[in-house]
Amino acid sequence: MNYTLNQLRIFLKIVEKQSITKASEELHLTQPAVSIQLKNFQNQFPIPLTEVVGRQLFVTDFGQEIAEAARRILKEVDGINYKLLAYQGELAGRLKISVVSTGKYVMPYFLSNFMRENPGVDLVMDVTNKSRVVESLEENQVDFALVSVLPQHLNLNKVGLMxxxxxxxxxxxxxxxxxxxxxxxxxxxxxxxxxxxxxxxxxxxxxxxxxxxxxxxxxxxxxxxxxxxxxxxxxxxxxxxxxxxxxxxxxxxxxxxxxxxxxxxxTWNLVWLQNKKLSPVALALLDHLNATKEKVIKDNFAWVQEY
Structure with missing residues (x-):
């Protein structure tokens, strides 16, 4: 077998989106390019990874197992890259934040300078409804969540943003x-x-x-x-x-x-579980927010006072 990391990433995105078209849009590739990579990847296995019924793409049980293996491989590769950057003195790692849907108008402004200053940090931001945000907190799937109403049944730390x-x-x-x-x-x-x-x-x-x-x-x-x-x-x-x-x-x-x-x-609050051990990247973001949030509000949200 001679599959590439790029093929693993493309196949994993196809599995996540259950669609070649949606995967190509998210990867910023053409649909034919994604289809060719899927075909080349499939050719290395004697068992089908996907099947098409009608016009719907389905991932086979074997394909799901390969996707899980690809997920683990890519996570290890990311870990190697983060360790290299850390060894070179750069802040590196993955930052995962779950944001209630209206929070998409808020959170990017508080993240933009931090992400520009730390190119070794990868951001995964899931924008969804409050129920899913709370679920991601409960299951420890994210570093932080942005909410305007605090879930009372969870023990949380918080930073008020605006x-x-x-x-x-x-x-x-x-x-x-x-x-x-x-x-x-x-x-x-x-x-x-x-x-x-x-x-x-x-x-x-x-x-x-x-x-x-x-x-x-x-x-x-x-x-x-x-x-x-x-x-x-x-x-x-x-x-x-x-x-x-x-x-x-x-x-x-x-x-x-x-x-x-x-x-x-x-109040928009960035929250995290009280017993969560935050990564260096997460701790650095908290320091950044405490130092810059007033300026972010002044530069980007002063118009609110007009109403």
Whole structure:
């Protein structure tokens, strides 16, 4: 056998994505190039690694075992590279962070200088909903997680990064004003929610419970971007993090609708398990954040004060 590390990486990405097209997009390669590498890799085994049923690609049991072996090999190769860089005096290693979906508007700004200053550090950032973020913490799959609502059942350390401000927003063409009665929003004002498990939904429901408000008409969507587009289209209003709607507010596609006891204000916290032994890379990031977070906020998020 004479397979290459590049073939291992490509095959592993195909297994992860269950698709040659998606793997090629993530690897920034053409689809034919990925297909050729898969074929060359497959030719070295007498047993199929993948099979196509209809138009769907499936990985065989043997292919899954080869993928697991490839994962271990590539991890060892990365370890060799990190040791070399460390021997040369550079900070090196892998940093794994799980980020709630709205946190994608926040975390990159706090990481960018650190990553530029430390080219030997590889970053894996998973952007998902709060339930999956908490699960990754519980299972010790990540170094850190970015959340705006702390999971109470976990013993965590935290570094507060910045405020998370949530306003009621709507498209001014359809919802210039919103009437909130003693017990409910008016029937002609649907509220758009994130899915259960979302921190944004939790903040929204906390507000409604505090005001003892029922919702006459509810729409549920599964991503912050989907909620934003639905509000722009006039499907309803939603309580959304300000950090994710700045451009739409400037263009006039959305408007903040004043309402008593709003905005809701939480804090973006970078958290980790109290009993976790942090790597040198993770410890270096914490030092970096404590030293630079105020400047990051001033340089990138001063516009929040306008609202």
């Amino acid at each position: 405020k998370n401000i949530l306003h009621l927003v709507g498209n001014p063409k359809y919802f210039n004003k919103v009437k909130l009665g003693k017990s409910s929003f008016s029937k002609d004002t649907p509220l758009i929610f994130r899915e259960k498990g979302s921190a944004t939904r939790a903040a929204m429901e906390t507000y409604l419970t505090k005001k003892n408000v029922t919702v006459s008409k509810k729409i549920e969507l599964t991503s912050n971007e989907a909620v934003k587009q639905a509000v722009i289209a006039g499907l309803g209003c939603s309580i959304m993090p300000l950090i994710g709607v700045n451009n739409e507010l400037k263009k006039g596609d959305l408007k903040i609708i004043p309402l008593k006891d709003l905005p809701v204000i939480t």
